[in-house]
Amino acid sequence: MWILENRSIPRTGLFSQYTNLAWTDSSWLLDVLVAAMYKLFGLKALPMLLMVLKAALAGVTFVLARAMRASFWSAVALSALAQYAILSLQPLPYVFSILFFAVELWVLVRSRRSGSTRELFWLPLLFAVWANVHLQFVVGLLVLGFFLIALLLEDALRRAGVMWLSRRIVPVPIAQVGVITALCVIATLLNPYTFHPLAIAYKTLYSSVGFEHFAEMSALSFRKPQEYVLMLLIMAAFLALGRLRSLELFELITLLAGTAVAFRIQRDAWMAVLPAVAVLSGGLGLRELDQESRPSEDRPSKDRPSSVVTSSQRAYAGALALVVLFIAVWRIPDDKELMSKVSENFPVRACEYMADNHLGGPIFNSYLWGSFLTWYAPQYPVVADSRVELYGNDVLSRYFDVVGGKERLESEPTVARAGMLLIEKQSAIARALVKFPALSAQYKLVYSDDIASVYVPQRAAQ
Numbered sequence: 134m135w136i137l138e139n140r141s142i143p144r145t146g147l148f149s150q151y152t153n154l155a156w157t158d159s160s161w162l163l164d165v166l167v168a169a170m171y172k173l174f175g176l177k178a179l180p181m182l183l184m185v186l187k188a189a190l191a192g193v194t195f196v197l198a199r200a201m202r203a204s205f206w207s208a209v210a211l212s213a214l215a216q217y218a219i220l221s222l223q224p225l226p227y228v229f230s231i232l233f234f235a236v237e238l239w240v241l242v243r244s245r246r247s248g249s250t251r252e253l254f255w256l257p258l259l260f261a262v263w264a265n266v267h268l269q270f271v272v273g274l275l276v277l278g279f280f281l282i283a284l285l286l287e288d289a290l291r292r293a294g295v296m297w298l299s300r301r302i303v304p305v306p307i308a309q310v311g312v313i314t315a316l317c318v319i320a321t322l323l324n325p326y327t328f329h330p331l332a333i334a335y336k337t338l339y340s341s342v343g344f345e346h347f348a349e350m351s352a353l354s355f356r357k358p359q360e361y362v363l364m365l366l367i368m369a370a371f372l373a374l375g376r377l378r379s380l381e382l383f384e385l386i387t388l389l390a391g392t393a394v395a396f397r398i399q400r401d402a403w404m405a406v407l408p409a410v411a412v413l414s415g416g417l418g419l420r421e422l423d424q425e426s427r428p429s430e431d432r433p434s435k436d437r438p439s440s441v442v443t444s445s446q447r448a449y450a451g452a453l454a455l456v457v458l459f460i461a462v463w464r465i466p467d468d469k470e471l472m473s474k475v476s477e478n479f480p481v482r483a484c485e486y487m488a489d490n491h492l493g494g495p496i497f498n499s500y501l502w503g504s505f506l507t508w509y510a511p512q513y514p515v516v517a518d519s520r521v522e523l524y525g526n527d528v529l530s531r532y533f534d535v536v537g538g539k540e541r542l543e544s545e546p547t548v549a550r551a552g553m554l555l556i557e558k559q560s561a562i563a564r565a566l567v568k569f570p571a572l573s574a575q576y577k578l579v580y581s582d583d584i585a586s587v588y589v590p591q592r593a594a595q
Contacts, residue, residue, distance in 0.1 A: 134171070136161060137165065142161055143161075148511050150495050154524070156522065157522055160266055161324075163266050167182065167224070177467075177468070179224050180465050181465065190232060191212060194215040195212040197238060197410050197411055198215070198410050198414045200414045215410050218402065219406055220400070227267055231403045234269075234273055234276070235407050236259060237259060237276060237277070238387075240253060240255065240256060241277075241280050245305065245383065248304055250309040250310060256313060260321050261323050264320070265323075268330055278314070284383075285307060287302070288307060337522040340526050342521070349399050353395070353396055363395065366410070366413070374388070374412060384412050388405070390404075391404040391407070480506075480582075481509070487555070488510070488512075494552045494553070495550065495551055496510075496514065497556075499556050500517050532547075551590075555586075556586055557585065563586050577591055
């Protein structure tokens with residue numbers, strides 16, 4: 134909302150106590166989209182956006198599953214498995230990275246099969262949008278680098294007379310791919326922060342504080358059904374590559390890299406799921422084995438694709454999707470009911486108490502509520518929220534040490550200058566404020582409900 138109201142791009146820590154720190158709002162374009170939807174539809178905008186994103190994921194995974202002419206029902210099954218294996222979606226920027234990554238893979242696989250670079254020229258436009266929506270555009274650049282490296286290695290192998298390259302791969306003009314890759318890198322600079330998103334991408338996406346404190350950054354535990362589906366997809370994809378009598382370098386490199394990341398970081402499971410779907414879109418290698426065993430005149434023509442969905446089928450599917458989406462949107466509760474749902478997990482009533490009683494800020498808050506507070510109570514600068522690119526490892530590590538009990542609460546400057554503490558009722562800090570007399574003498578409980586407690590310094594309460 135701030136961007137629309139001020140017609141400017143934020144560059145410092147708005148709504149935070151760290152207004153002196155530089156902030157690169159790498160998702161500013163999505164922020165504008167959500168704000169515009171919120172103005173039109175109110176709170177309904179978020180479930181509407183989530184529905185659209187889920188429908189888009191179903192669409193792109195289906196299209197990717199058809200990249201190598203898989204049958205319609207095989208593609209449906211692969212798409213369903215991919216959606217199940219990817220962790221539950223939220224209307225957040227990372228979902229756009231999943232969608233754009235799938236589109237990129239589809240374009241690259243199509244180019245490998247046709248030998249044409251015509252579709253690759255859409256990639257700079259894709260990256261121009263991607264770089265303004267989410268930092269994981271760097272993953273897309275990395276995969277594009279894999280593509281170029283695979284082409285160079287395959288060209289070297291062909292020149293050396295190596296005969297075990299896949300017959301499904303048609304040589305692509307390497308010079309044109311190099312130019313397109315350079316254009317994609319340049320396209321990522323077309324944002325209000327130019328090269329800064331590239332500079333902060335790695336330390337933001339894979340920060341040490343993230344690995345230490347965020348559950349989504351932990352390795353797969355294989356305690357959820359989705360994780361076993363992910364493993365089976367990956368195993369099937371490697372089996373498909375292994376059954377071929379030839380080598381597909383790009384597919385192998387991308388699948389290996391995606392698997393390494395997915396098994397280490399739960400959040401990025403999609404980096405293995407989508408390459409696996411792309412590989413399995415050609416079956417388990419049986420099709421190529423069958424084609425190689427036939428005489429050349431009996432092999433399917435490149436111009437005679439199998440199992441193609443007709444335009445009428447696409448039209449019917451699109452119409453059905455629109456009808457389902459319309460019905461789903463129509464059944465979304467009104468803002469009052471949605472806010473009631475929000476209050477079950479976020480401190481809505483506590484914020485109303487704070488505003489009604491004119492409590493002073495700044496605020497020392499629970500990390501889980503930080504982003505909510507910047508929207509619902511922007512008049513109270515927060516001590517922490519999900520903007521890792523703003524706070525950095527040092528600030529967040531010190532914050533988590535305090536809330537985790539590794540550092541004394543009163544020793545933290547942000548606590549000392551806070552006008553109030555808004556914390557989870559069952560948190561370690563809440564228990565410490567009750568258990569330790571030295572702390573309870575300094576802070577007074579002024580509000581409490583099922584999920585939140587508000588404490589103010591005794592000097593302010595008097």
